[in-house]
Amino acid sequence: MTLLELDRVEVTVGAPAHGGHCVARHEGMVLFVRHALPGERVIAEVTEVHRGYVRADAVEIIEASPDRVPAPCPWSGPNACGGCDLQHASTSAQLEWKASVVRELLARFAQVDQAVRVEQLPSTVGADGQPDAGWRTRVRYTVDAEGRPGLRKHRSHEVVPIERCMIAYPGIRSLPVLNRTWSADAVETVAPSTEPAFVVTDPARPIVEHAAGHEFTLSAGGFWQVHPYAAQTLADAVIEQLAPKAGETVWDLYGGAGLFAAAVADHVGVTGQVALVESAPDGVAAARQNLAKLPVRIVESTVERALVPPRGRAGRSSARLRGPVDLVVLDPPRTGAGKQVVTAIAASGARAVSYVACDPAALARDVATFQGLGWHLAQLRAFDCFPFTHHVECVALLLPARS
CATH class of the missing domain: 3.40.50.150 (Vaccinia Virus protein VP39)
Structure with a gap:
């Protein structure tokens, strides 16, 4: 059977593979299915067709894994923000997913x-002193043609306008970025360990980070x-x-x-x-x-x-x-x-x-x-x-x- 983009097929997905998807098969064709968990029976919609395999999203869950949880972010899921690909998995399932991928790659190669x-x-702590899911201290928001900031879809240049990024560091979430329009192509933000979060207007601006008993000065646009x-x-x-x-x-x-x-x-x-x-x-x-x-x-x-x-x-x-x-x-x-x-x-x-x-x-x-x-x-x-x-x-x- 030849699968085309937007075709939908019912499959049982297998083990996770490197890249944030599970492997499934349908009439001899390999499918790499995102937004699924091992063992689930899903309706998969084809997103890309390649020689010998296709990429797909699980758009309907027929038989759910006991490890499936509701995604905490409303912008997560098929045809949405491509940043978080395991929000539908429990914390223990996320850890086992990653462990199984590392094990499989070491065995194969x-x-x-x-x-x-x-x-x-350790968990990030919010302003209220409670654990917070926001761990990402550097976030790059892409701006769409209408000036709205957001994040890109998976393997796409299309921008998904969002109101809040759950994994952004609490200080970054409080910045006035997502509630306005921008003329730039992108908006860079950073939350150094030694000062409040800010919008990066000059990538060469020095910031200071602390780790391993030392102080490290680097540019706001540099790697950390x-x-x-x-x-x-x-x-x-x-x-x-x-x-x-x-x-x-x-x-x-x-x-x-x-x-x-x-x-x-x-x-x-x-x-x-x-x-x-x-x-x-x-x-x-x-x-x-x-x-x-x-x-x-x-x-x-x-x-x-x-x-x-x-x-x-x-x-x-x-x-x-x-x-x-x-x-x-x-x-x-x-x-x-x-x-x-x-x-x-x-x-x-x-x-x-x-x-x-x-x-x-x-x-x-x-x-x-x-x-x-x-x-x-x-x-x-x-x-x-x-x-x-x-x-x-x-x-x-x-x-x-x-x-």
Whole structure:
């Protein structure tokens, strides 16, 4: 049977897959169905047709899972805001969804049978002192053709005007953004840990964040973890896995504003050496300011160039970072580190690598590469840094065979 856009079919959905959907099948066709839960019988409406599979939304629930709950946001659901794809799942079901996806990806790409438990972060507290669902300290509202701010539909440029974003930090929700029209294409908001939330009119405006016992100055448009407890949680996990000792040498790759470099520098002390590698100019500038009083060397370079540069005329490598090194913090972008970087790290002499991953599929592929080079996955921790969405943050400990 050939399915077309807007066709509706009745299916029983299976396990969740990476990307916020469950897998179903109908007459030989694979469907990736959003807004469903494993085991449910639903009416799925096709939203996209591709060769060999279609994307669809569950627009009617025939047999509901016991884990299904009413979505707390009125703008969540099929053909609505695409930001939160798990609002229809109970909290325990959201955590198990993410854990099962991480387990499946590690099994598929790295042939690793890994137990995974997704840990919750502390709840945000509202102005009334009660727990609040608003964890997102940076929100970008898109403006439609009529000047109304909102959020985009899933895999679309279409804007859904909203009156309130449930996951926006309480201070951001109180800003006069959604109750007026705008002439700009988008409205950026931020809620730093050291000052009230504000609308970003100048992305270069400095803000200050606190984590790991340090103060970090960065631009309002620069990268920082969006959950208010994520930076501290991830830094603690890295330090616990690596257990850095005084005098050790550490590489912080894709180091950004310096969160992990600062944390490990406190442990290796003045007798140790820390090198942070970052290519983004705003990240480099922030790291130089934030780490000026710590024994950290800033290397402005891509990680690939810092570790594996072209060979010179004499055939000798001129890598900006040379081993041996004791420890590596690896925090790559969503695409992962890749074979070239992993191979260089595996040959560096490091006794341990702590890999911070925002994409479990990229992590699984890189774990497979490490394994092919004689390393193994010794520990994996997963954190719910993005409640109500399918996203999950992982911190993986990789050790060489000699360990």
